[in-house]
Amino acid sequence: MAVDDKTCRINIQVQSDDFDLGSEYSRLRHQADNPGAIVSFIGLVRDFIGEGTEGEQSLTLEHYPGMTEKALQDIADRACSRWPLSGCTIIHRVGKLVPSEQIVAVLVASSHRDAAFSGAEFIMDYLKTEAPFWKKQQAGDQAEWVVSRASDYQRASRWKNSKH
Amino acid sequence: MLTVRYFASLREALGCEEENITLEQKDNVTVSDLVGLLSARGEPWDVLQDTGQVLVAVNQSICQRTQPLHGDEEVAFFPPMTGG
Numbered sequence: 360m361a362v363d364d365k366t367c368r369i370n371i372q373v374q375s376d377d378f379d380l381g382s383e384y385s386r387l388r389h390q391a392d393n394p395g396a397i398v399s400f401i402g403l404v405r406d407f408i409g410e411g412t413e414g415e416q417s418l419t420l421e422h423y424p425g426m427t428e429k430a431l432q433d434i435a436d437r438a439c440s441r442w443p444l445s446g447c448t449i450i451h452r453v454g455k456l457v458p459s460e461q462i463v464a465v466l467v468a469s470s471h472r473d474a475a476f477s478g479a480e481f482i483m484d485y486l487k488t489e490a491p492f493w494k495k496q497q498a499g500d501q502a503e504w505v506v507s508r509a510s511d512y513q514r515a516s517r518w519k520n521s522k523h
Numbered sequence: 524m525l526t527v528r529y530f531a532s533l534r535e536a537l538g539c540e541e542e543n544i545t546l547e548q549k550d551n552v553t554v555s556d557l558v559g560l561l562s563a564r565g566e567p568w569d570v571l572q573d574t575g576q577v578l579v580a581v582n583q584s585i586c587q588r589t590q591p592l593h594g595d596e597e598v599a600f601f602p603p604m605t606g607g
Binding site for chain 2: 402420421422423425426429430451462463483486487488489490491492493494495504505506507511
């Protein structure tokens, strides 16, 4: 079977398990056609209330199974049609996480670094505003839902007004 | 029959995860009409009218409230996303 060399290999994973950046990098490096650059971004759980506060801290991520995968695939497709990307991987964890754990990974492969950097940033900006994930913070007995930030929407909207 | 789902803080505020709703009228019905029907239950359901706090997806795609409904869709209401 003929292989279309313009194909962008897309890997989408929503999982409770942790992931290993080295393995994901190797996988994308071998899948992508002639990659000249691979950019990777990892999001981690911050210590959100600072030191000296009593009680265990955790973050619980809820999502909308089915729609989540569809939304991430759509964001990756848009990035691949906007830049000459040869591959991308999006991994997002769900369930209970504690500070310093990994939450999200985005890896983007392209022939050149500018497309890889832009593609990774584009995917993260839209992941924040279009993928149905919600965070609930817990510190000791106190739990509250994280509220979305206007700055995240501003970051995503700037792509609508620019070509690159 | 519509399957209506609620997520995250909205699910907790409404005390409901999922329900089935049968539309009596099937022509020219939109998401706004469904919101009207649900909001008529009074507090806390009237929060659904707040377009800044409550987003809508029909068949797992984000949409506007002008989106038509035929009566057999999966409709989801949820707060703005906070992933990443």
